[in-house]
Each structure stands twice: as C-alpha cells, then as structure tokens.
Amino acid sequence: AIRITQSPSSLSASTGDRVTITCRASQGISSYLAWYQQKPGKAPKLLIYAASTLQSGVPSRFSGSGSGTDFTLTISCLQSEDFATYYCQQYYSYPLAFGQGTKVEIK
Amino acid sequence: EVQLVESGGGLVKPGRSLRLSCTASGFTFGDYAMSWFRQAPGKGLEWVGFIRSKAYGGTTEYAASVKGRFTISRDDSKSIAYLQMNSLKTEDTAVYYCTRDGETGYFDLWGRGTLVTVSS
Numbered sequence: 001a002i003r004i005t006q007s008p009s010s011l012s013a014s015t016g017d018r019v020t021i022t023c024r025a026s027q028g029i030s031s032y033l034a035w036y037q038q039k040p041g042k043a044p045k046l047l048i049y050a051a052s053t054l055q056s057g058v059p060s061r062f063s064g065s066g067s068g069t070d071f072t073l074t075i076s077c078l079q080s081e082d083f084a085t086y087y088c089q090q091y092y093s094y095p096l097a098f099g100q101g102t103k104v105e106i107k
Numbered sequence: 108e109v110q111l112v113e114s115g116g117g118l119v120k121p122g123r124s125l126r127l128s129c130t131a132s133g134f135t136f137g138d139y140a141m142s143w144f145r146q147a148p149g150k151g152l153e154w155v156g157f158i159r160s161k162a163y164g165g166t167t168e169y170a171a172s173v174k175g176r177f178t179i180s181r182d183d184s185k186s187i188a189y190l191q192m193n194s195l196k197t198e199d200t201a202v203y204y205c206t207r208d209g210e211t212g213y214f215d216l217w218g219r220g221t222l223v224t225v226s227s
Contacts, residue, residue, distance in 0.1 A: 001171075032212060034212075034213035034214075036152075038152075042219075043204055043217035043218065043219055043220055044152065044204075044214075044217060045217075046213060046214060046215045049211070049213040055215060087151065087152055089152070089213065091211070091212025091213055092212075094168055095154055095170050095171065096154040096212070097154070098151055098152045098153070098154075099151075100151050101151045101152075
C-alpha cells in the first residue's frame with residue numbers, strides 16, 4: 001500500500017501570508033494526487049486534483065504542484081476563510097490513502 | 108440540488124451490526140460508483156470502500172481494516188448506497204461519509220456524514 005507523509009502537521013499564519021504544505025508518497029504516483037480542505041464539523045471539500053488542476057469554483061490563490069513522489073499545496077495570500085485542515089490524497093492505486101492533515105491556524 | 112445524505116448512525120455495542128444509508132439526489136445515481144470514507148474523532152480521513160456502477164459490474168473493493176466485516180451495496184432504483192457494518196469494534200467509531208465517485212479517484216461531492224459510536 002502507498003503511504004503518504006504530509007507536513008507540517010500544523011502551522012500558524014496570518015492573513016495575507018503565503019502558506020505551503022507538502023506531501024510525499026512512498027512510491028511514485030505520477031500526478032494522481034488531490035487536495036481537500038476541511039473545516040470543523042464539515043465534510044472535506046475538493047480543492048485540487050491531478051496534482052495541479054483547480055476544482056471549479058476554488059479561488060485561484062490555491063495552487064498545487066509536483067509529480068512522482070513530492071507534491072505541494074500553496075495558498076498565495078491566506079484569507080480568513082482559509083483557516084482549516086488540509087489533506088492530500090493519492091489515487092494512483094487502491095487502497096486510497098490520505099496524508100495525516102495540516103491544520104492551518106491563526107497566528 | 109445535487110446532494111448526498113447519510114443516515115443510520117448511532118450508538119451500538121461492540122460485536123453488533125449497523126447499516127448506513129446514503130441517499131442521492133440531483134444526479135443520475137446509477138452512472139456513478141459510490142465510495143465510503145470515515146473519520147475517527149480528532150483524526151484524519153480513511154477510505155473504507157466503494158461499489159462500482161452497474162456499467163462496470165457493480166463490484167466492490169474494501170480497505171483491509173474492514174474487509175470481511177463491512178459490505179457495500181446499492182439500489183439504483185432508489186438512488187441509495189448502503190454500508191452494512193457487522194462485528195463492529197470500538198475502533199470503528201467515526202463519522203462516516205459517502206461520496207460520489209466518477210471513477211476518477213478523487214471526490215467532488217460528499218455527504219455531511221453520520222456518526223457511528225461503538226461502545227459498551
């Protein structure tokens with residue numbers, strides 16, 4: 001099974017900051033990686049798929065990059081509504097696997 | 108409105124069974140695979156399993172942690188997917204989410220989830 005290591009597990013940032021979250025797969029997964037945002041008590045929301053394709057309706061301050069084993073989610077200018085937990089997910093093979101999550105908190 | 112609504116969660120004793128339902132609306136249910144995920148309190152997301160559409164044979168796949176205990180089925184005439192959970196363990200305590208699965212591997216439509224608590 002493919003394992004996903006996500007870092008950091010949490011970070012503190014201020015509105016307007018640039019934030020970067022990384023995921024590393026235990027083996028190459030091409031570009032079969034998605035990113036989700038989850039707020040407390042809510043279901044995850046798809047942000048990015050195919051490593052870098054923005055889901056319809058997601059603000060352009062979110063971007064994804066990477067292929068193979070190393071991936072990055074960047075929020076270019078953090079907004080108040082972006083404080084949440086972010087997960088990456090590989091879909092190269094089953095079982096599907098998620099990173100452990102990154103909680104983005106207000107500094 | 109395109110949506111998924113889970114139901115059937117609750118408190119159940121270890122070793123007992125529970126069946127969750129996921130009712131879909133606003134899209135052609137039979138055209139999609141349906142997946143289930145769960146999230147233990149304060150923890151991350153875990154894939155549970157999925158059922159393919161009838162066009163792809165309606166077959167199922169499961170995570171190792173639930174294989175042999177959980178069964179996913181579907182009733183396309185009612186637009187409902189089911190998660191039958193048997194021999195429940197305390198570690199199955201989680202919010203269970205269903206998702207629409209376009210056979211892409213990523214998930215753009217999630218239900219709000221239903222909480223299952225396994226405790227004596």
